[in-house]
Amino acid sequence: MSFRDLRSYLDKLEKGGQLVYIHDEILPEPEIRKYARAAVDLPGGPAVIMDNIKGYKGKRVAVNVHGSWANIALMLDMPKTVTLREQFYEFDRRWSNPEAGEVKFIQNAPCQEVVIDKDINLFNIIPLFRVNRFDGGCYFAKASVISKDPDEPDNFDKENVGMYRLQVQGPDIIGMQALPFHDISIQLRKAEERNEPLPVAIALGVDPFLSTVACTPLRYDQSEYKFASALSGVPQEVTKAVTCDLDVPANAEYVIEGEIIPRQRFAEGPFGEMPGSYSGVRRQVRIKVKAVTHRKDPIFENLYVGRPWTEHDYLIALSTCVPLYRQLKETMPEVVAVNAIYQHGLTAIVATGNRFGGYAKSVAFRLASTPHGISYCKNIILVDADVDPFNLVEVMWAISTRVRADKDVIVIPNTPGMPLDPASEPPGMGNKLIIDATTPVAPEKVMREVRMVEKIEEAVAYQKVLAELQSRAGR
Template sequence: MQAPYDDLRGFLSALEANKQLLHIDREVKPEPDLGAAGRAVANLDGNTAPALLFENIKGFSEARVALNIHGSWANHALMLGLPKETSLKEQFFELGDRWQKFPVPVDRRTEAPWQEITVSEDINLFELLPVFRLNPADGGPYIDKAAVITRDSADPDNFGKQNVGIYRMQVKGPDHLGLQSGPPHDFGRHITASDGKKTGLPIAIAIGNDPVLSLVASTPLAYDQSEYEMAGAWRGGVPYPIVKAPHTGLDVPWGSEVVLEGEVIYGEREFEGPFGEFTGHYSGGRALPVVKVHRIHMRRDPIFEHLYLGLPWTEIDYLMALNTSVPIHRQLKEAFPEVQAVNAMYTHGMVNIISTKVRHGGFGRVVGLRALTTPHGIGYSKLVIVVDETVDPFNLEQVMWALSVKFNPQHDAISIPRMFGNPLDPAGDPQGITTRLVLDATTPRSPDNRGEDDQLITPYPETTDWESTLKEMLR
């Protein structure tokens, strides 16, 4: 396994060495060029689409912009130090295996590259950062791939409760951000705790990070599980490097390109949005928390990393595919060891496909209902499809076969009305309320005796040898 990357630049070098990075040297405008390029690269082959590095941004003499860092399965594999040809299913189980190393103690350092320049007066984000609208009808420019770091003010010394998450931020003024939060998110809990004390919430915003940190920051961990200690596990047991931010005292990534420090202003809410979301639709405006920026630290030639969102699939779907699937798999397996794998890759886990051995009649629907109560499932899972252990949940041809011949709508669909739903889901009625649906496409077991006389077709045992022979011939 390749040694882990401590910063974004190290990973960009690895992408270039593996022909997974395109340098764009010609001058581009922040709008419309960067958003258009983000959409365009998402339209390429999802197995091999490259990252993009824009070297010449109009109006910014030094800053560069990186897009699509996680935007293909090849890039995702390289992030994990694996060959870029590593299959999706292999990457799923690799992440699950590395999870076993959690927690890995952090590597605390005293200095960081982002301390080269500090701005504490006359802050103007529009001049310092090449912010732009990703899609034409966005309510303004956004920062959307930064690690947002906050602490639980009710338990500030608990390292595990320090949250590192990715939340979108609308740049609303020179030192003024609107920040999305929701009740299921750790950041939302931190806001509630600080509001209870009638005080602002210190915040650090780290832009341009190594790829594993971005992966972990978008993973639904338990409230008291440290993202930094999980990053060490997903780096193969190599401790993750962090540094204290000088103004807030928060722990931030050592390898970031830019670090903003400030506070979430107590009691203030402002209209934020609309924004082109992971659902493929624009989300409407809502009253959300406000951030005042007090310090900016950066490298002399910073790389501003952005995440394009739009009609799936885009980079966010690769970033949040397996790191959503693996936690749900682990949580289900704790209750039901029969569960084999979970595919929660579609639209941030709003659809889950679960393969499981069947213990008894009705077991598939029990597993499906449990998925709805996992930490991620509560806020996102809307449709759960359960299939037999012989069905690969990452192979949609097999899943569609199971739905075609195993599923009877009269008996095997469970509908649960008026559940909490993600407020960004345009199908909500009203938004934030939805019906959940479990489809049990497993083979019936006693005492459900439907299809008990059916015989599944199995191939000759020599089929596996022939697969190997044909693959070798194709090389």
């Protein structure tokens, strides 16, 4: 099953027992974030739709849409009980031919059923709420921001769809965090060199694969729309924005159109970010809103991010792991899997074979030099190819029985860091920690001969037998 929009995914979640409704009247503050936090804390937590929000008659809010491995499995059209490792390989399989994705342009798009271009007041149009208690304002935490390269506006592959945090700072004013390594920062720099505004469109409530790809570390010249199509198996439907030459998701719930004010910065924040800490106040760009379009009965989808685990962690998990895995495997075929689900890869676990002595450490160096790993992957753990990097019991076993602190623990100081990481000091600088928990091979000297107990591969089939017996026993 594939999804043309958010609603078709919600239907799939509902059929799979992964969607619940809150019909009781609730206040936007603080109840929406409490439901969002509660949903993600439940094992296999469901998506939640709230349809009776005080002050916003007829408007709905959806949270925790990607907020469990069960939800992600259903997105991938897999049974919701499959393992994370199985989801990783399915995501990688779908990634095998991303350039084959299709884009379809349509007229009279659902996202433009209602057009507001006068007296815009976002606080009246959308049921806004603070994601965390001490946020500096109401945030869009799950918005797909569309922008073009000012030098190549007709190059569709360089039209960026990225997910950036957005603070509503006034009825028609939005603050946006654009970090130097974000693609939109490249476009912003080009626009500001000319002292020109950069047109942007903010899409809220899009299909689940586009949300996933919007926060995926792709190359600058790779189209997020094409990637989302390749992953989902159906064309991405887009339409032209009403105020500028941008291609926006045709089936989005809301599209906010505007432009970034050039050469000016304004206070933005604080915001409860993905490391589980408030990021403080920084000088960021500001967007002047020119129009808002939406469906007749829109759903405002937002994301809870804060102290892990949150929906943010689930959303970015596989889309962080697979690009890193593929970049490593291009030149290091011994790599069999990458687990970079922890805070967008701040900690990454790589399962690899050892071609020769010290090889695993070279895998870590390569990971630390990938476009994403440069700033994010600060704690890198290497395990043998027969260790499941998604199973922390196996990872801890490898660390406990293979690591020799004097030989296998390396700290590389003064390397690029992630500014939102509270351990980054100063913000944007840090260190790389490498823990090599692989089995030494020649010519590295092994102090003693020890044979590890092998896996019993056939036990997987027997697990299914036992699980069926267990389910019968509970009836």
